[in-house]
Amino acid sequence: MERAVNICFVLSVILLKCTHGYKEMPGLSGKMFPKTATFHFPEYAYKETSKNEITYHEQEVACEQHTQCVNLNVGVTKINCIRHCISPSCYQDIYAFNALEEGEIDVRLNSFKGCVIQRM
Structure with missing residues (x-):
């Protein structure tokens, strides 16, 4: 063993x-x-206010029902689909070069939320 x-x-x-x-x-x-590698990605400031959380959550819920995402099983594929639906440009900036993988801790989520809020 x-x-x-x-x-x-x-x-x-x-x-x-x-x-x-x-x-x-x-x-x-x-x-x-x-040696542990440093993970570099674009960082966008995100302030976790009630308004920002509600705005992001509303978009997330709407995209969960999007035709491309609704039939996907729960998991990374569905999460990637939902985030791409929420903001294709933010997804491209933050996730496209290295898509979220199963089991990965998503250290980029707050930057993604910040990007989404800034580009509204």
């Missing part, structure tokens, strides 16, 4: 290096680990 875990770890490090160009850094045990 330990060998399988080690093999999976090595393969994941190789995959990270190949796909993202991570640099290595030594861990506490002396083993080399991939």
